[in-house]
Amino acid sequence: MEAMPKKVKLLAVKGGITQQPDVMAIVNAANAHLTTGGGVAGAIHHAAGNDLYRECQDLAPIRPGNAVITKAYDLPNEYVIHCLGPVYGKNKPEDVVLAKCYRNTLRLAEKHKITSIAFPAIATGVFGYPLEEATEVAISTILEELPSLRHLEKIKFVLFSQADLDIYQKKLAEVQ
Structure with a gap:
């Protein structure tokens, strides 16, 4: 019998994505050419x-929904996963493309045995x-993927504003 997946901690915090030393990988909301923006x-x-x-120069361009992984260099993490x-x-359809972005990011994390993202x-x-729609897609896609996650133990959403954080926390409270 296959082992049940371990419990993955889902949380949302207010802050900057580059100041997350407690995770192995951060996700870059990248552009197609993986350049600074x-x-x-x-x-x-x-x-x-x-x-x-x-x-990133050797990995670009990427298409919407795709993800690639790099080292994190001067960041306090091991990896950056870039998704478009x-x-x-x-x-279109936006929800399918956005779900693919999260799914491909989680699969890269699993492939590299990343325990926190x-x-x-x-x-x-x-x-x-729109933030509320994107939050719904993000959380529902992650919940769909949870049974296949063997390495990830913590998935954190890092939001820049209190209003964004409130939306994520409300949605997470509904599913946990």
Whole structure:
């Protein structure tokens, strides 16, 4: 008989994605070329240093829903998993593309035996995905994937504003 998956801790915190030393990997809400940009991508590239940019050059471009993994360099983590979320109103169906982004990120984490990961609110910034809808997709996709997770023990959502944190905490309270 196959062993039951261990309990994975899901939590949401307010903060910056680059200041999460308690996780092995952070997730970059990347652009297709994996370059520095605004928001999460800019913060991660700035904090990680030029070596991250150099490693990303060989991995780009990526398509919406895809994910790639790199070292974290000057960040307090071991890895950065870069995923490209959908541009709301353009990459249709948006919910399928966003779910694929989370699914591919979790599968890369499992492949690399990552035990803890921090996600930002993917695609909700300049890509325009409404936060409440994106939160629903993120959490439901992660819940669907939980039975297949063998290494992950902690999944953290790191939100920049109190309003965003409130939405994530409310949704997590509904499912836990």
